[in-house]
Amino acid sequence: MQKIMVAVKRVVDYNVRVRVKPDGSGVVTDGVKMSINPFDEIALEEALRIRERGEAEEVIVVSIGASDCQQQLRTGLAMGADRAILVETGDRLEPLAAAQVLLKLIERESPELVILGKQAIDDDNSQTGQMLAALWDRPQATFASKLELTDGKATVTREVDAGLEVIEVDLPAVVTTDLRLNEPRYVKLPDIMKAKKKPLDTVPLADLGVGTDAQFKITNYAPPEQRQKGIMVEDVAGLVKALKDKGLV
Amino acid sequence: MSKILIIAEHDGTSLNPATAKTLSCALDFKADSVDIAVFAASGEAVAKQAAALTGVNRVLQIDNAANEHPLAAVLAPQVARLAADYTHVLGPSTTFGKDLMPRVAALLGVGQLSDIMEVRGSHEFRRPIYAGNAVITVEAPSDRTLVATVRVASYQAAAEGGSAKVEALSVDAQLPDHTRFGELRGGSSDRPDLQSAARVVSGGRALGSAEKFELIFGLADKIGAAVGASRAAVDAGYVPNELQVGQTGKIIAPELYIAIGISGAIQHLTGIKDAGTIVAINKDGEAPIFEVADIGLVGDLFQIIPELEAALG
Numbered sequence: 171m172q173k174i175m176v177a178v179k180r181v182v183d184y185n186v187r188v189r190v191k192p193d194g195s196g197v198v199t200d201g202v203k204m205s206i207n208p209f210d211e212i213a214l215e216e217a218l219r220i221r222e223r224g225e226a227e228e229v230i231v232v233s234i235g236a237s238d239c240q241q242q243l244r245t246g247l248a249m250g251a252d253r254a255i256l257v258e259t260g261d262r263l264e265p266l267a268a269a270q271v272l273l274k275l276i277e278r279e280s281p282e283l284v285i286l287g288k289q290a291i292d293d294d295n296s297q298t299g300q301m302l303a304a305l306w307d308r309p310q311a312t313f314a315s316k317l318e319l320t321d322g323k324a325t326v327t328r329e330v331d332a333g334l335e336v337i338e339v340d341l342p343a344v345v346t347t348d349l350r351l352n353e354p355r356y357v358k359l360p361d362i363m364k365a366k367k368k369p370l371d372t373v374p375l376a377d378l379g380v381g382t383d384a385q386f387k388i389t390n391y392a393p394p395e396q397r398q399k400g401i402m403v404e405d406v407a408g409l410v411k412a413l414k415d416k417g418l419v
Numbered sequence: 420m421s422k423i424l425i426i427a428e429h430d431g432t433s434l435n436p437a438t439a440k441t442l443s444c445a446l447d448f449k450a451d452s453v454d455i456a457v458f459a460a461s462g463e464a465v466a467k468q469a470a471a472l473t474g475v476n477r478v479l480q481i482d483n484a485a486n487e488h489p490l491a492a493v494l495a496p497q498v499a500r501l502a503a504d505y506t507h508v509l510g511p512s513t514t515f516g517k518d519l520m521p522r523v524a525a526l527l528g529v530g531q532l533s534d535i536m537e538v539r540g541s542h543e544f545r546r547p548i549y550a551g552n553a554v555i556t557v558e559a560p561s562d563r564t565l566v567a568t569v570r571v572a573s574y575q576a577a578a579e580g581g582s583a584k585v586e587a588l589s590v591d592a593q594l595p596d597h598t599r600f601g602e603l604r605g606g607s608s609d610r611p612d613l614q615s616a617a618r619v620v621s622g623g624r625a626l627g628s629a630e631k632f633e634l635i636f637g638l639a640d641k642i643g644a645a646v647g648a649s650r651a652a653v654d655a656g657y658v659p660n661e662l663q664v665g666q667t668g669k670i671i672a673p674e675l676y677i678a679i680g681i682s683g684a685i686q687h688l689t690g691i692k693d694a695g696t697i698v699a700i701n702k703d704g705e706a707p708i709f710e711v712a713d714i715g716l717v718g719d720l721f722q723i724i725p726e727l728e729a730a731l732g
Contacts, residue, residue, distance in 0.1 A: 187685065188549040197553050265521065266530045293548050294666070295533045297521035300491065304525035309492055309598040312518045315660065325601070329660045330514040331614065331669065332430070333605025337490065340597040349650065349667060350660060385530040385563075390556040394547065397692060400713035406726040409698070412714045416696055418675045419642065419731055 175281035178210035209287025215354040247365035259375035261382040269301035288346040299346035309339035421450035424505040434468040436615040437511035439576035447538035460487035475583040488600035495522035496592040512568035524566035532567040551689035572672040616645035624651035625680025665690035683708025
């Protein structure tokens with residue numbers, strides 16, 4: 171296959187404990203560490219491994235967002251992507267708009283495979299890959315934990331609630347990644363230096379003709395209800411008594 | 420006027436409890452009608468179970484050989500066709516619903532709302548983001564179909580005792596052949612289902628091996644509980660993926676949750692915050708799991724589990 175396209179989202183790093191602003195207008199992101207969405211990192215790693223096995227020629231990493239998304243694309247290039255495209259916008263895109271933008275890039279690049287994370291850990295929506303597949307009128311294989319390519323087809327093992335489901339899809343197709351697909355590589359310093367020379371194209375969102383008007387209006391952000399800290403017991407007898415007092419055993 | 424369509428989740432013979440929980444959410448809309456659609460190769464038995472839930476007006480049974488397995492690419496065009504008659508289309512926020520509903524929404528050219536945890540009005544909802552570290556209030560547009568998934572851990576299953584009419588239906592939609600079902604592995608267990616069990620015993624990395632994880636299974640069997648696991652235990656290969664509880668695994672709400680050898684990463688805690696009572700057993704008294712536990716016990720799990728089993732015997 172010629173090309174694999176991987177979409178990555180810049181999100182608050184998964185180690186950051188996200189807090190809601192006191193006025194309920196959003197969450198605190200000032201000065202917070204930002205990273206590639208972990209599932210998207212797995213998506214990129216998978217694409218790189220496919221290329222390294224000689225089953226693909228080129229890996230293109232793309233993102234949508236403000237100019238600071240270039241940091242995450244540079245990380246993607248340092249991991250080994252061949253080139254990067256940033257669709258630049260200051261607006262916050264809902265998944266449907268993101269899928270419409272990605273479809274425009276697909277029309278330009280004609281990849282045979284598009285890999286994304288199964289969800290972004292900020293909005294936890296889990297929608298973009300499925301929507302992209304629908305708009306592209308192509309198969310989707312979501313929550314992948316194993317991906318095999320053979321003559322124009324992908325055999326994908328999916329992590330579903332009932333266990334592992336295996337499906338076969340014709341290429342081109344959209345795959346979204348689950349945790350156990352692979353373990354992404356660490357980026358080494360020389361790779362970061364090399365990545366600076368790799369091409370990173372910027373396309374203004376306006377050039378793609380995709381509207382960004384939000385369909386959903388967020389009117390308030392609130393911290394979750396906290397569970398109260400309970401009691402500590404000394405031993406198993408104490409535990410059993412506490413359970414009995416609550417009528418649980 | 421609100422008309423809601425729920426897409427049933429099932430395995431061909433039994434209705435998944437997630438459907439009855441989605442129905443509970445739908446009933447909070449105070450809609451004019453709530454219908455359930457059963458897509459199957461032969462959905463009579465499942466349709467009958469759906470019709471027995473209270474609050475359902477009609478069950479639509481769409482039999483088609485292509486619907487034998489729940490492939491989103493095959494189901495979505497059919498759901499999109501049915502959606503024309505409804506104001507809302509809901510599915511459970513399970514792997515089934517998460518796979519299907521965004522595809523339906525995109526075919527309809529509308530956005531999708533994920534993980535409804537509270538209905539405030541026909542177009543106003545609350546949902547969690549950032550692994551449950553924030554809860555947002557969202558207003559959806561009322562001039563188009565609302566496609567959404569329901570966070571099933573936030574709802575009790577709707578009661579049985581209804582007798583809705585079942586209508587056989589054929590849906591005229593072009594179905595793709597680019598996606599083919601292969602097989603489904605795992606999942607066959609005599610133990611209670613993790614997502615709907617009243618009691619769950621979960622183990623973490625501290626168990627140390629798949630062999631030692633058997634201790635968790637033993638305790639669970641003793642009290643008739645389902646078995647869960649932390650991501651670390653699944654990643655380490657102690658148990659299969661379908662047992663993972665947390666942000667990217669299953670979000671559950673049992674009456675009793677016993678976490679053993681689980682430190683309590685935020686991603687795990689988001690999966691259990693609706694549990695009735697949380698019991699934590701861990702050798703590290705500083706573990707974050709104790710911040711949310713109703714009953715905590717610090718100690719060596721390899722001593723505690725046999726003692727607990729004996730005490731409960």
